[in-house]
Amino acid sequence: MLLALPSLAVLSGSVLAAEDAPATLPDVTVKATRPEQSGPIALDAAAIVPRQAATSDTAQLLYGVPGLSLYGAGGVSSLPSIHGLADDRLRIKVDGMDLISACANHMNPPLSYIDPTAVDSIQVYTGVAPVSAGGDSLGGTVVANAAAPVFARAGEGLLLKGTTGAFYRSNGNGRGANVSMTAANERFSLSYSGSTAESDNYETAADFKTGTPTTRVKVPAAREVGASQYSAQNQSLGLAMRQENHLLELKLGLQNIPYQGFPNQRMDMTGNKSEQVNLRYKGQYEWGSLETRVYNEHTRHKMNFLDNKLSSATSLGMPMDTEGWNTGALVKADILLSPRDTVRAGVEYQRYRLDDWWDPITTTAGMMGPNKFWNINGGQRDRLEVFAEWEARWSPKWQSQLGLRSGTVTMDTGTVQGYNNAGGMMGYGDPTNPATVPGAFNASDRRRTDQNLDAAALVRYSPDDERSFSAGLARKTRSPNLYERYTWSTNNSMAMNMINWAGDANGYVGNLNLKSEVANTLSVTADWHDADRRNWAFQVTPYLTYVQDYIDAVSCAVVGKSCPTRTDGFVNLSFANQRARIYGVDISGHTQLVAGGAWGSFMAKGLLSYLRGKNTDTDDNLYNQMPLNAKLALEQRFGAWTNTAEIQLVADKKDVSQVRNEMQTGGYGLLNLRSSYEWKSARLDLGIDNVLNRAYAPPLGGAYVGQGGAVWGTPVPGPARSLYVGLSAKF
Template identity: 60%
Template sequence: MLFTKKPAAAAVALALSSLWQTAIAQSKPATETPPAQLMTEVVINASKVKDVEPNNANLDAASLAPIRASTSDTAALLKDVPGISLYGAGGVSSLPAIHGLADDRLRIKVDGMDLISACANHMNSPLSYIDPTNVGSIKVFAGITPVSVGGDSIGGTIQVNSAEPEFANPGQGTVLKGQAGTFYRSNGNATGINLAATVASENLSVNYTGSTTEAGNYTAAKNFKPAAQSTGTRSFLAGDAVGSSSYKSENQAIAVALRGANNLLELKLGLQHIPYQGFPNQRMDMTGNESEQINLRYAGQYQWGTLEARVYNENTRHKMNFLEDKLTIGSKGMPMDTKGKTTGALLKADIALSARDTLKVGSEYQRQRLDDWWDPVSATPGMMAPNRFWNINDGRRDRFDVFGEWEARWNTQWQSQLGVRSSSMTMNTGNVQGYNNMGGMMGYGDPSNPASIPGAFNAADRKKTGNNIDVTALARYTPDAGSTFEAGFARKTRSPNLYERFAWSTNNAMVMNMVNWFGDGNGYVGNLDLKPEVANTISATANWHDAAQESWGLSITPYYTHVDNYIDAARCPVAAGTPCSAANRDAKTGFVYLQFVNQSARLYGVDVSGYMPLARSSDFGAFTATGMLNYVNGKNNTTGDNLYNIMPLNAKLAVVQRIGNWTNTIEGQFVDAKTSVSQVRNELKTGGYSLLNLRSSYEWKQVRLDIGVENALNKLYASPLGGAYVGQRPMTYGTSVPGMGRSIYTALNVKF
């Protein structure tokens, strides 16, 4: 059942009416804008963007359609964007990386909501809160990111939005429209359905979207066998199944929008229910994720420019334990619970100072609250009893930003952008406690005793405040209709997240293993003394194309980033009776125990992408070649080690045929071996590989059919960013998570 909690559209509209009347009364349009065009963002091919923005990628509904059919993971919609790679995770929860910087180092906004993962393993990542079938457009800012589109990040910004509200044309009356879809993927027997429906008049629009997707464990190509197979308490899975890779996800949303001559007011309510999601590179699995989202925005056009305002709130209830593949026979596992709440607000104005100059000013507020606790498994004192273990107790992270950005169009050839953002950050947390108050390796010490680990943490000054400054500068030169050149500099800052700073326990290996969003199988502990990361980036882009930007194009983007106080990992300081032993400090293999530390790092690389016509005929249609190449190199300047999870040199080449309503694609994906690995983490090397993918689609006026084959040759490979395989017991070091074997898929979408 897709729809379980439905607010009455009429009641919502009535509740908004008084606010709406005020907004209309204060709006004074400079010109009469046709209602059907009001505040509708036009998303076009990246090579055609003419704004004073850095080189970015824009994906609209048409370009996203063929990708949706093959994935239920919204992050995977970014897989063809230059500079993007994906950390492996659960089936709907991959973590995107831009130029080697991932996860919290990116600003990821879903329908304008600046969401934060509420999990020690980052299982409920921001992009997991929107199903691919509900994505209307995506904009990616890589490298030089304007201060007006995000702070508290050093790697870039990803903006994912559902479709804009639709209204009836003047005199059209009430409009009822929608679409329904379904898909099947052979690998993992993945199935799903989605539904969208809209009822609209000229000024009121009510939209519902719902989706559900489910899959079993996927299989790798033939001959996948984990390292060091042992009998253990649970035998390895039969065949080539990849343990803990099953999932089920349900998402629903209802949106009510009101429109005036030059104003738009929209309220969105969202619900997510994930009853389970396995993670083959994590020691835990998701056994429940419930999320409720409220998102209210206003957009208005005035004589002086445009105004945008937004307030939102997201509540998450998250649970972890072992799914069947990881659960020891006869065990109840290890229940872990998280409660997170993120509240935010944005006020932004674009002011037209002159025909040449535009000023963007605004402020942003974000308030995060987090509780992370683990209930005892029995009433008898022991390793996991009788107390409730508090990993994060009343974690608080509050951020208030103000920013200003000046854009100038000096003439038809030169454009520039200069921006500054100031951010005030406050972090704190409450007292913690272990499962018991006994001393020794199996205990956690008396939390009231300053000499014990929890006691020392509770006695420490945990309140941290700071002010961060971001600066960006960009210049663009367009000498003629066939080329564009731009270059820029960015100074960006990110403060530590709550786990990096406040995860406290080193008493037991099991506890440390529970804090890990990197998928490397290691254990982590936080650091109260962490400083914010400060990244200085220079980047340039050269773009050549035909005058109409339709036949051919070539884009090259080199970049260099230096990061002061980069939050990396070091072996945790040696302490008797803990996993932080001398053996752990010196280990060259196996899983290890680490502490977050500030060090220095640098990253550099290049993105290359292009397209060109190959042939055209009346009998066989038009053939176009597309290509993309990405390279990034990351180094820890303090230790000389390689940075973790850096994607090796990789490329994609494809030939696309379009004839009539048919679109057919043959694609080759090529990835070099990963040999530059993080030694402090004992990161696993992976071999190079190449994959063949086939896609085909046919579109009628109201129907779209997609069919395809991923990994058509059933190649056995390990994803370079897939992490360490701990998807089943025994959790043995030495195997990388294998990629999915051959998968045949089909999807059907019908509009009505």
């Protein structure tokens, strides 16, 4: 969906809550009416809760959003992709915080910092996102929020409430539990939520090629997908205070992931600890609303080999450590100028610091010693942006929105060193010596400043209650991340393999000379529906994106670097600015088949997405582009039961990236069944994924390197049949 500008509404506040209602302030009478902000695709509890028992990966809650797919990763760390743009090319916010993956393999993406059971709502901009939704990105925006604070009603006294739940999944022996509690009166609210989830390696439906394991590797069975296990715990403590039309909220978050395997990465996560502090104020005034936010997030991340990758050749492991500090601030105002016009304006600041080092495994000179390897030393990425947006409702039929965002991104890093200063394949060379390290990283001027400009224009025409047509045009800009610019080692493939968030198991080295990417997007949506949007709807959204200075993978020689030649089927690459074109169409709809008969009501739903991405400089295909896919579902509601039968269809992936040696995947069809039963204070969820136990490889799953001695040629296999059950209760 491109945009959804709702009809005008009288301003009545939107940030404080009593009992089970969404957070709303007491009514405020104003003289103006307000056209609300362009609406994203909204996933509320009705869409989120049925998925919580089936997954511990919050990104999987986005399943079924038109134009959105997921890069494969660890069990709680999938990476969303919207219209062929993924990871750092999207703006992803968790409870208003712009989180950054502090890992050379992006094992801790933003959505991995909140458990699915803690998510109350998600908003997804899949087309042209307003500039107020965030900058420093090319594609859409995903905003995930925990539940708003709850307060007691007037005269009710102390409010005590909570929920608890547990789940089990047969494939991988997945299990977990969660709890949330609130104690509140009319002015203060104290809340806590906690969750734990873990799983063993999952199985696929057929034997698959697993490479040539070396000795001392814990070799998985022929149908067991190595390095797919995980364990994760999340906790959050919230304190909120309201006074008339004002809300002050403080949230403290704590995450601990003891381990998480990655079937498509050379390394596994052996620890991820994060502490978050998030302070927000929101208030309603006669002129509009004001929101301010300050947050700080500290991550301590560790990587090494779990059992399936630990061989005799790597018996001492390869410890890798990352520490990141992310501090941000936001001031944003919605100003009601007139019944027709609303202006939004704001300032955002983000200060990011990163250290990435690899401890030696020996005190004597050798392959991995005696020095500490500095991959990024004192990395800095500071972003300051200002934006303004004007939204107008010209008539009941016409609405428009126009916005600008200007930003400055400043980046720098300190000097680095290898495990040793020896030359040749077994050494890393002296980073100050151009003779041993091309480009002489330490002697280079490493400070970079990017001036970025975003603009978005959107218009909507609704001739009647059953039709609406919208169009948007945007320019969006993204600066490179620290790893794209500052990773430096090219002396052997082992070091280069550690720089990879694409899941293709290739090796990468950064490029100091990268420029910001600039995407120009045109998106159009035609929407037909019944007047209440309940009985039927049909949407078509074609889109076209042209990216200047697209950061794509290239041969090291293209950017003047000398990288080792490989014989294992994988390749060593760097990054360069090129040009890219992405186009496609999303088609979705639903229709009521039976409104309420002896067997209840029946609803049919459908979704089809087509996407094509090309590098127009090289005529190569862009990496990890989702092939033609469709979902068809029949939903029955019968009393307290909701039952769904769904077919997922995916075509062959033949258009692959040649420069990355990307693997093709075959087409497949999966049948999934889901059922739920709701009592007044409890809910039961049951389901079977991949009912027919089909063997398949997800097109965006990456290359399988889930055990020692892996070789090129095997995509990560998808899970076999899995039965899941979840039970939750309110108290």
